[in-house]
Amino acid sequence: MESEQYQIGLGYLRADESNSRRIFGVRAVRGAWAFTRRKPLGAAGVVVILVFCLVAAFADVIAQSDPNDINPDALLQAPGSDAWFGTDNLGRDMYSRVVHGSRVALLIGFVAVGIAAAGGTAIGLVSGFYGGKVDLVIQRFVDAVLAFPVLVIALAVVTAVGPSLRNLVLAIAFIMIPGFSRVVRASVLSVKQNLYIEAARALGQTTPRILLHHVLPNVAAPIIVVATGAIGSAILAEASLSFLGLGPPPPNATWGSMLAIEARFYITTAWWLAVVPSTAITLAVLGFNLFGDALRDVWDPRLRGRR
Amino acid sequence: MRNYILRRIVLTIPVIALVTFGAFALLRMIPGSVVDLKAGTAQSEADQRRLEKQFGLDKPIPEQFLLWVKDLARGDLGESLWTTERVSTEIKRRVPPTLQLALMASVIASTIALVAGTTAAIHQDSWLDRSIQFITITGLAIPNFVLATLLFSLPAIWWGKVIPEGYVPLIDHPAENVQKMIFPALILGAAQAAILTRLVRSTMLEVLRQDYVRTAQAKGLAARHVILRHALRNALLPVMTVWGLQLAAVLGGTVIIETMFRIPGMGTGTLNAVQQRDYGLAQVLILIFGLVYIFTSLVIDILYAYVDPRVRYN
Numbered sequence: 001m002e003s004e005q006y007q008i009g010l011g012y013l014r015a016d017e018s019n020s021r022r023i024f025g026v027r028a029v030r031g032a033w034a035f036t037r038r039k040p041l042g043a044a045g046v047v048v049i050l051v052f053c054l055v056a057a058f059a060d061v062i063a064q065s066d067p068n069d070i071n072p073d074a075l076l077q078a079p080g081s082d083a084w085f086g087t088d089n090l091g092r093d094m095y096s097r098v099v100h101g102s103r104v105a106l107l108i109g110f111v112a113v114g115i116a117a118a119g120g121t122a123i124g125l126v127s128g129f130y131g132g133k134v135d136l137v138i139q140r141f142v143d144a145v146l147a148f149p150v151l152v153i154a155l156a157v158v159t160a161v162g163p164s165l166r167n168l169v170l171a172i173a174f175i176m177i178p179g180f181s182r183v184v185r186a187s188v189l190s191v192k193q194n195l196y197i198e199a200a201r202a203l204g205q206t207t208p209r210i211l212l213h214h215v216l217p218n219v220a221a222p223i224i225v226v227a228t229g230a231i232g233s234a235i236l237a238e239a240s241l242s243f244l245g246l247g248p249p250p251p252n253a254t255w256g257s258m259l260a261i262e263a264r265f266y267i268t269t270a271w272w273l274a275v276v277p278s279t280a281i282t283l284a285v286l287g288f289n290l291f292g293d294a295l296r297d298v299w300d301p302r303l304r305g306r307r
Numbered sequence: 308m309r310n311y312i313l314r315r316i317v318l319t320i321p322v323i324a325l326v327t328f329g330a331f332a333l334l335r336m337i338p339g340s341v342v343d344l345k346a347g348t349a350q351s352e353a354d355q356r357r358l359e360k361q362f363g364l365d366k367p368i369p370e371q372f373l374l375w376v377k378d379l380a381r382g383d384l385g386e387s388l389w390t391t392e393r394v395s396t397e398i399k400r401r402v403p404p405t406l407q408l409a410l411m412a413s414v415i416a417s418t419i420a421l422v423a424g425t426t427a428a429i430h431q432d433s434w435l436d437r438s439i440q441f442i443t444i445t446g447l448a449i450p451n452f453v454l455a456t457l458l459f460s461l462p463a464i465w466w467g468k469v470i471p472e473g474y475v476p477l478i479d480h481p482a483e484n485v486q487k488m489i490f491p492a493l494i495l496g497a498a499q500a501a502i503l504t505r506l507v508r509s510t511m512l513e514v515l516r517q518d519y520v521r522t523a524q525a526k527g528l529a530a531r532h533v534i535l536r537h538a539l540r541n542a543l544l545p546v547m548t549v550w551g552l553q554l555a556a557v558l559g560g561t562v563i564i565e566t567m568f569r570i571p572g573m574g575t576g577t578l579n580a581v582q583q584r585d586y587g588l589a590q591v592l593i594l595i596f597g598l599v600y601i602f603t604s605l606v607i608d609i610l611y612a613y614v615d616p617r618v619r620y621n
Contacts, residue, residue, distance in 0.1 A: 151560060
């Protein structure tokens, strides 16, 4: 790792990712630039994520036609100047549907992963830090949940409570909690060996305080890496469940349900029905995966390239 | 070693108990019962009571659970509440296609992963490494139903060929069976191959930097020998763990592929059974999924401890 030195005032400051300027704005820009140079693919992932976020935020502005508007005069129109991405078998505008679908995808991705990360982190922190019997009992429950086939759990949960956006988010979050708790537990086990934990104990700090102020910050990196990739997985899970007809109820536009409307039967005559939502799913998931990978490489010294 | 195995087996017992309870409880939390669905609206109260009594659904739930476990212990899997067929008959029919699919997918995936992952690691940061990494990360982002849709449509558009669907037993028609199973297995294996390739690559990179690899190289051993005998063997340990967990994940992930290729396996069986509230069939299918996972991870943990003594003493 080349470390550039900048002369500031009287002393020298090393500029690498761990030690940089004190002014946050400058530091952020420099950090982003260093990240881009080291991990161009990761930066590309960030760009993709940002574009999807903007599309979702301004969906009403950039796609003004109603995504659920059925138009019997324009069934299965090929992409053209009227409908950029064509129309589906009910004459709905694919462009508008895919743009509005990004809201559902990102919402599910961020919210489900947020819930799962919070739940998994809490479980992992307690299980890893306390160890002993607590750990033993908690881990058996985690094992049991992991043993269930993922889709079947989601299926049962969604069928049980009825398909809706909220239930889908909860189902996907529930599936992801054990995975998060495992990652956090493993990191906690190694972090709690450190001297600073012992020092905090010797100072008489309470366990919750040690967990929040000393353990949590040190297990944050793996949590963020896993969460980034998990957002991609959550988007895939939404697509899979919607594909099976368990997504938010129609006529809501979601990427999975756009594919499920028998896109397969139209593929020889209307390829855009399958291609448009597939591309959206793949791009979004790819963006999160690329970013997550780059983060892991940057934070895990074992994986750095030979220089 | 014996202590480790014993401890590991003892720890499995509560998990099996939890999974058994979960498989039973999960379905009963879903509103609607098989009686309503089966009887429709036309049936009278009395008929519904009669059906409930016939299925043993009139008893309190804890009693139902104990009865089920008792039957399981005697080797009686019960009967389907929808078709009133023996569950064991249904299982015998549904397990082979799914098991075959998952095993084929795993073999395909591990072969690809070992070759591609090792190649990428040896040539780290080369164009070959970068292309393998790009393909795998894209592979992770493409849902398998998209791959299946493409597989169905592209040959049809380009060559007017139709991909075979459906299932025939391996023993009766081996050639036709393989012909029909190879495509769904490839699709199921693709995502798994992507995950495993990345894992093989990263563990190989780690191992290649170890002192014993440098020693082997310094001794003047052929590169081939160092890679295969010294590096790969050590890199395979974590890969083995993930491979086992993946096998279970693939088993659980067959629902979509089975539906699309019209394969009457465990995945579609569970989906239908849950939707029909067929407690009798669904709880056994879910239990089998769970037991396969528990058993696979048990075997892998024991194998791991056998090859890597450090695990035993922790």
